[in-house]
Amino acid sequence: xxxxxxxxxxxxxxxxxxxxxxxxxxxxxxxxITALIFVILTASLNLVTGTAGLMTLGHAAFYGxxxxxxxxxxxxxxxxxxVTLPLAGLVTAFFGFLVALPTMRLTSxxxxxxxxxxxxxxxxxxxxxxxxxxxxxxxxxxxxxxxxGHEGLTVNLLVVLAAxxxxxxxxxxxxHSYYGNGLRALREDDQCAEAMGLNAVxxxxxxxxxxxxxxxxxxxxxxxxxxxxxxxSFRFGESILLLTMAVVGGLGSVPGSxxxxxxxxxxPELLRGAGNVRMVAVGVVLFLCILFLPKGLFGEVxxxxxxxxxxxxxxxGWSR
Amino acid sequence: MVAMSALLEIEAVTRRFGGLTAVDxxxxxxxxxxxxxxIGPNGAGKTTLFNLISGVTPVTSGTIRLAGxxxxxxxxxxxxxxxxxxxxxxxxxxPNMTVFDNVSVGPLGHTRNFWWEPLGLGGxxxxxxxxxxxxxxxxxxxxVGLSAEANELAANLSYGKRKYLEIxxxxxxxxxxxxxxxxxxxxxxxxxxxxxxFIRELNGxxxxxxxxxHDMSLVMEICQRVMVLASGRKIADGTPAEVQRDAAVLAxxxxxxxxxxx
Numbered sequence: 001x002x003x004x005x006x007x008x009x010x011x012x013x014x015x016x017x018x019x020x021x022x023x024x025x026x027x028x029x030x031x032x033i034t035a036l037i038f039v040i041l042t043a044s045l046n047l048v049t050g051t052a053g054l055m056t057l058g059h060a061a062f063y064g065x066x067x068x069x070x071x072x073x074x075x076x077x078x079x080x081x082x083v084t085l086p087l088a089g090l091v092t093a094f095f096g097f098l099v100a101l102p103t104m105r106l107t108s109x110x111x112x113x114x115x116x117x118x119x120x121x122x123x124x125x126x127x128x129x130x131x132x133x134x135x136x137x138x139x140x141x142x143x144x145x146x147x148x149g150h151e152g153l154t155v156n157l158l159v160v161l162a163a164x165x166x167x168x169x170x171x172x173x174x175x176h177s178y179y180g181n182g183l184r185a186l187r188e189d190d191q192c193a194e195a196m197g198l199n200a201v202x203x204x205x206x207x208x209x210x211x212x213x214x215x216x217x218x219x220x221x222x223x224x225x226x227x228x229x230x231x232x233s234f235r236f237g238e239s240i241l242l243l244t245m246a247v248v249g250g251l252g253s254v255p256g257s258x259x260x261x262x263x264x265x266x267x268p269e270l271l272r273g274a275g276n277v278r279m280v281a282v283g284v285v286l287f288l289c290i291l292f293l294p295k296g297l298f299g300e301v302x303x304x305x306x307x308x309x310x311x312x313x314x315x316x317g318w319s320r
Numbered sequence: 321m322v323a324m325s326a327l328l329e330i331e332a333v334t335r336r337f338g339g340l341t342a343v344d345x346x347x348x349x350x351x352x353x354x355x356x357x358x359i360g361p362n363g364a365g366k367t368t369l370f371n372l373i374s375g376v377t378p379v380t381s382g383t384i385r386l387a388g389x390x391x392x393x394x395x396x397x398x399x400x401x402x403x404x405x406x407x408x409x410x411x412x413x414x415p416n417m418t419v420f421d422n423v424s425v426g427p428l429g430h431t432r433n434f435w436w437e438p439l440g441l442g443g444x445x446x447x448x449x450x451x452x453x454x455x456x457x458x459x460x461x462x463x464v465g466l467s468a469e470a471n472e473l474a475a476n477l478s479y480g481k482r483k484y485l486e487i488x489x490x491x492x493x494x495x496x497x498x499x500x501x502x503x504x505x506x507x508x509x510x511x512x513x514x515x516x517x518f519i520r521e522l523n524g525x526x527x528x529x530x531x532x533x534h535d536m537s538l539v540m541e542i543c544q545r546v547m548v549l550a551s552g553r554k555i556a557d558g559t560p561a562e563v564q565r566d567a568a569v570l571a572x573x574x575x576x577x578x579x580x581x582x
Contacts, residue, residue, distance in 0.1 A: 170439055177438035178428050178453050181417065185425045188414035195374060195408075196493060197400035197429020206435050252416075301416045 009255075017161060021154060029153045031269050033225050036157075036164040037218045038261040042245040043171045043254055044214035049243070050251035050299070051175050052207045053187025055112040055310055057239050058119020062212045064234025066092040066219025068126060071139040071229055081145045085163070085220045092216025093209050095122075100208040104201050108313040119239060127231040138230025142223050156225045163221055167214050172254045174210065183207055184252070187301070244282070248289045250299025251306055259297055327352045327528050328373070328497055333382030333392075335368055342368040344552035345382070350497070350530060355523040357531045357539030357560075360549035361572055366532050367409060369549065370501055374406055375399040387496065401430055405495030407486045409502045415475035419466055420457060422474050422485055426492030427456040460492035464518075480511050484518075491522075498522070499530045504538045516542045536573075540564065548572065 020029050045059045070088040073079045079087070103114045126133050133139070144151050145159050174180055182203055185193035190200045223229050241264065249260025264282060271281050294302035328350040335343040343365045350356050360366050371377040373384055375396040384392045391399050400406075405426070414422050431453065437446040461467045464484040469477060474485060483503065490498055500519070504512045520542050523529050533539045539546055540560040548556040548563055550572035556563050563569055 173438040173440075174435065178424055178431075178450060179433060179435060179438045181421045181424050182428050182433055184417050184421065185414055188416060189412050191376070191396075192408065192412040192414075193425065193429075194396040195376075195400055195406055196425050196489065197397050198425065198433070199395075199397045203433075210435060305416075 013161070013165075017157070020157065026153050029157050031266065033153075033157055033160050033221075035262045035265040036160045037222050037225075038242070038245065038265050039164050039258045040167045040214055040218040040221070041242050042249065042261040043168055043257040044211040044218070045242045046246040046249070046252065046254070046257040047171050047174060047183075047214075048207055048211040050246055050253065050257075050301070051180060051187065052183040052204065053190075053306075053309075054204060054208065055109065055115075056208070056211075057112050057116035057236070057243070058122070059115075059211070059215055059242050060234045060236070060238035061119035061122040062092050062096055062215040063219045063222070063238070064126060064229075064231065065095050065122060065212075066216030067223040067229045067234070068133060068139070068219070069216065070220035070223040071142045072133070074143050074224070075139060075141060081143065081220075081224045084224070085217065088220035088223075089213045089216040092219065093213035096212025096215075097205065097209045099212075100205040104204045104208070108310040110314060112310070116236065116239075120236060123231050123234055123236075126234070133231075136231060138228055138232075139223075140228045142227050142229070144227060145224050160221050160225060163217060167217060168254060168258065171214065171257075174207075175252070175254055184300075187252075241282075244286050246296075247299075247303045248285060248293075248296055250296030251303060252300035253296070253298035256296055256298035325352050326350065327354075327387055328530070329383075329385040330369075330373070331383045331385070333369070333372055333384060334380045335365075335372055335377060336380045341552050343372060343549075346549070346552075346554045348547055348554065348557065350528060353523075353526055353528055354545060355520070355529045355531070355543050357533060357543035357546040358549065359533050359536055359539050359546060362534065363551075364549040364572075365552040366534075366549055367501065368552075370406075370499060370532055373399075373499065374404060397429065400493065403494075403496035404499065405490035405493050405497070406499045407483075407490055407501055407503060409505070411479075411482055411486060411506075413474045413482055413486055413489070415473070417474055418470065419472050419474050419477065419485055420461065420470040423457040423460050423489050423492045424453055426460065426489045427453045427494070430493055456492045456494065460488040463491060464488040479506060483507065483515070487518075495527070497528045497530065499532065501532045502534055503531070504533065504535060512538060 020032050041059065041063055045056065048054050048056050066088040069091040070084040073084045073087055099118050103111055106114055127135050129135065145156055147155050147159065182198050185198060186200055186203060194200050245260035245264045246257055248263060249256030267285065268282060289296060290303055294304055326349040330346060330348045332345050332347050333343060334341065334345050346369060358366055368377060372379050375394055379392050383390055386402055386404065389402065391402060431449045434442060436442065461470055464487060466481060466484060466488060469481065474482065477485060503515055507515060516538055519529060519531065531539055531543060543560060546558065546560050546563045547554055548569050555568045555572060556566045
């Protein structure tokens with residue numbers, strides 16, 4: 001990143017944070033926390049889908065795994081947030097690894113369908129395993145984040161902000177490095193990447209596991225900042241929302257992920273007065289984006305070219 | 321030529337697809353430093369043989385060795401790491417990546433490329449590898465004359481330049497054997513002769529090259545040795561002059577039945 005852009009970003013983040021804290025609006029802070037959690041989710045999804053070209057439709061389920069791991073570890077074992085946060089990441093990464101092992105040899109949309117199915121299986125399991133997860137009733141009373149004995153919304157916002165900055169930095173490094181070039185090569189043409197000496201299966205398993213780690217981190221942040229979780233937050237619709245955020249921001253772009261997530265969290269909140277029409281607005285944003293900004297705000301690949309590539313590899317494509 | 325050791329040894333390699341024998345007991349050796357052409361009419365099995373060498377398709381029977389080491393049964397990426405670089409018949413670059421990033425994938429494939437390296441946890445070895453990738457990629461771009469376009473998107477290059485980009489990507493991996501699959505396809509006469517000169521230069525620097533071509537003219541012009549495939553079998557192997565006089569080759573290309581028995 002160019003130094004000027006970096007300084008600008010830091011200043012903008014600091015200014016918005018200060019404004020939020022000074023405004024004293026707990027509602028605005030809560031929206032900001034949600035937006036930041038979705039920045040982590042979208043950036044990690046974009047690493048897998050936008051950069052490495054693996055379309056995943058089950059990312060929200062891994063977010064759920066992280067949230068439930070954190071909630072159960074803290075309510076059943078009494079572990080503090082600082083322990084459950086990394087553990088939730090690791091548990092989710094392990095889940096992702098187990099899912100990746102058998103599915104990584106599937107190509108393009110077959111992989112997407114597999115992740116969709118696995119995502120739903122995870123949510124159904126959480127919903128029905130009432131003895132362990134309390135099922136649809138959800139888990140309440142998840143202890144909030146404490147820093148040196150302090151807790152509350154301000155602490156939540158600052159901790160979530162710090163976690164988001166670290167996560168986004170890590171994903172940025174992974175994307176903008178030779179390692180990231182290897183991932184892009186997989187997206188562009190995985191057979192050709194293999195002919196250059198890249199172990200495509202290993203890279204795909206790795207990047208999927210890493211993305212699940214960050215989804216788990218986001219889940220833990222959500223569990224501890226909201227105090228209550230239920231399976232409803234991790235359904236297929238949320239995965240599609242994450243995909244929409246990545247497409248609007250731009251496939252393969254880290255700043256795009258952040259901006260896409262913020263737009264699609266904040267916009268519906270601004271339109272709250274409009275009732276259910278606000279979800280239509282989200283659809284309109286996606287539609288207009290694909291129509292007028294095919295690469296999203298900062299993307300490397302146009303969403304349509306991406307979809308065409310996925311279908312072509314599955315042998316279902318329309319010609320160029 | 322006698323003193324040269326064989327870099328690539330193909331021993332009685334066969335590949336069947338169901339009832340079709342695409343490559344039928346082909347044996348050949350490619351000497352270290354040679355520039356060898358592989359030609360044959362459409363459907364002769366050239367691309368299949370190529371895919372067998374690079375590991376994309378497993379052999380039905382037979383053995384392929386690179387510098388004495390058996391490579392049959394290895395994954396394509398393992399074969400690439402052992403020193404076989406290739407280009408593709410239908411030009412397969414990474415269009416949504418920059419020219420430099422395209423080429424960096426060549427040497428990247430030969431590094432360990434651990435995921436924690438970009439997070440600054442790779443230590444001195446990773447830093448040395450990164451420098452090596454940068455250097456190899458820059459050298460390869462300079463070699464094909466694309467340094468000025470390094471930051472362009474690969475998709476924006478002209479067709480001819482994309483060909484060179486693909487070759488640069490293979491060269492950046494510092495292969496021991498470079499296999500070019502129909503490099504002249506889609507090029508005009510002037511571009512083809514430029515490419516011929518370039519391939520000869522690479523070979524002159526000691527690189528072993530196997531050129532797979534449908535069109536005979538380029539191969540006849542630059543190769544020291546030419547192998548001819550027809551219907552999956554090797555029907556001729558010799559200097560361009562010898563091959564051009566070979567009755568079986570003429571029959572295969574012209575399709576005249578009565579000359580085939582000669």
